Amino acid sequence: MSKAAEIDIVSVSKVYGSTTAVHSISLKIPSGSYCCFLGPSGCGKTSTLRMIAGHESISSGDIRLGNVVVTDFPPAKRGTAMMFQSYALFPHLDLIDNVAFSLKMKGIDREERRAKALDMLKLMQMEAYANRRPAHLSGGQQQRVALARALITDPEALLLDEPLSALDPFLKIRMRAELKKLQKSLGITFVHVTHSQEEAMALADMIVIMNDGRIEQAAHPREVFERPATAFVARFMGDHNVLTGRVIDSGKGKVTLEVAEGQTFTVAGPAHEPGAPIDIGVRTDRVRLATPSETTLGFNGVVSNVEYRGASVKITVIGAGSDDFTVITTDADFFEKPVAVGDAVPLSWGLEDAVLLGRLAA
């Protein structure tokens, strides 16, 4: 199980009748990486995964796995294996026969395939349940069996469709760690579809954020967190406040914009034409409740909500054209100088805490 394949998606589209689920996306997933497709429901992430798996036909474009173009291959010929959202274990077969299913389809004789399946169950520490039916297992155990069944085909890439969504929160975190460990030890490419930012951040070497059938950003989690590419990414990941306005001045590596309510803000970035629409993102955890050193690095707003979260406090502020400008402060800072709903507060941040957000060419 050492081989791992690079997955190359070349201007792939998926059209269902008159609606386009995936708009000509291109992406290279490096071999042996853990890639998470992230996005709201209906963004095309599952369709993309199913096209890689071969369970959905590709309307146009090509998918390459390693050196082979697999666009027209049936699922089993692609060297991929899929783990389904509800695990799709065969209810009428015991665990050994579930895991051995693909070997049976290949015509491998009974003793050999059962021995191999048992080895796979041992790898997943499920051998004690080998003769049970899936209905008698917990969610986490079912997931391990589903993994064993997918991995017995010795795939180059494992495709996981929301694998953790059926588990309770506590188990979710444990199985997440198991998935990461498994991927590291097998060294094969994992492609994982999820709608949870936290899950993607925790697992991925590469996060692909999709919206409305297009890729908004595909990068390492750190890059996605620190430099969200678009306003959508910044909003979806939830760690940045997005302010929208028009450029009034730019030059010397800085851009100044004016929001609809009249405040002006400065952000580092290349020169823009005056009047161009522009979005900036401001890190929620870097905003301070203090008078800004420069007027373009802060504004005055009104507190609309305060949420205590233990180690941190989330303060929501209305102002500068945003009605949910979020400030995350430490509990120590908050209780030193508490604010209440309805208070007018000054907000400030440093130049390095704001990023210029791009826009997708439509």
Place this chain on the structure above:
Amino acid sequence: MTAIITEDHTQIEAAGMPGLIARIGRTAATLASYLQAGPLTLILGFFFLLPILMIAVVSFWDYDFAGLYPDFLTMNYTDTLGSWVTWKTYLNTLKYTVMVWGLTLLIGFWVAYFLAFHIRTTTMQMVLFLVCTVPFLTSNIIRMISWIPVLGRNGLVNTTLIEMGIIPSPIEWLLYSDFAVVLAMVHLNTLFMVTPIFNTLMRIDRSLIEAARDAGANGWQILWNVIIPLAKPGIAIGTIFVVTLVMADFSTVQVMSGGQSASVALMMKNQMSLLQYPAAAANAVVLLIVVLSMVSAILRVVDIRKEL
């Protein structure tokens, strides 16, 4: 203040005789559940248990051409089981049952499979399913008799074949033969196979089929390894319907065989028309035991509980 006192007062009173109130409550609850179970018990008792009990009792009675005489004789059973006619008739009935079961299963499964997996919209599935039930808007007898002008010596099939010059003279075995009996029975009973199988097929999680395909299974392998095993409860329920219906059939056999073939139920009908009620009753008890053991054998092989 007054209100609070009154409330306390009632509470004390209630606490003063808790035993009695609890007892009345319990009795009422018990009575209510008996009352709820009552109507069904009465209906089943009068219209199901009592008649079967009467058949069992009458099967031990004595009779002659003029009347029935309460007695306890095993003669009716020894007569029935000792006669080669009975054994031949059972064999014939079983032959029909096996043939009709095999054909309805084959046709019923494919119809259900087509409806469940090849029709994409639920609306179309329902429309086509209702089309399957249209023949049931007329009575069994009418549907059976309508085969006669089709299969008869100068019927539709024979005339067409002769006029097309395919056969020189009419085919004799089309009507009043085992072929006609089986054909009519299949026609009458296939829907009882389609419905439960369609029901189980609709409940199969479609991702199981994708998972099988992902594991490299081709269409036949998916059918054999996934769909048929998961359709077993539906097949079992359909089998119970068809087997019990065919085992108890007399009208189809009588009409379609033109009186040349016999079935167990037809034998009973003849005995009754000769006023040999105790003999018919003994026959009925034997048939009941045979059919019940067939059903329990089916239930032993397939677990249908999750379908009920």
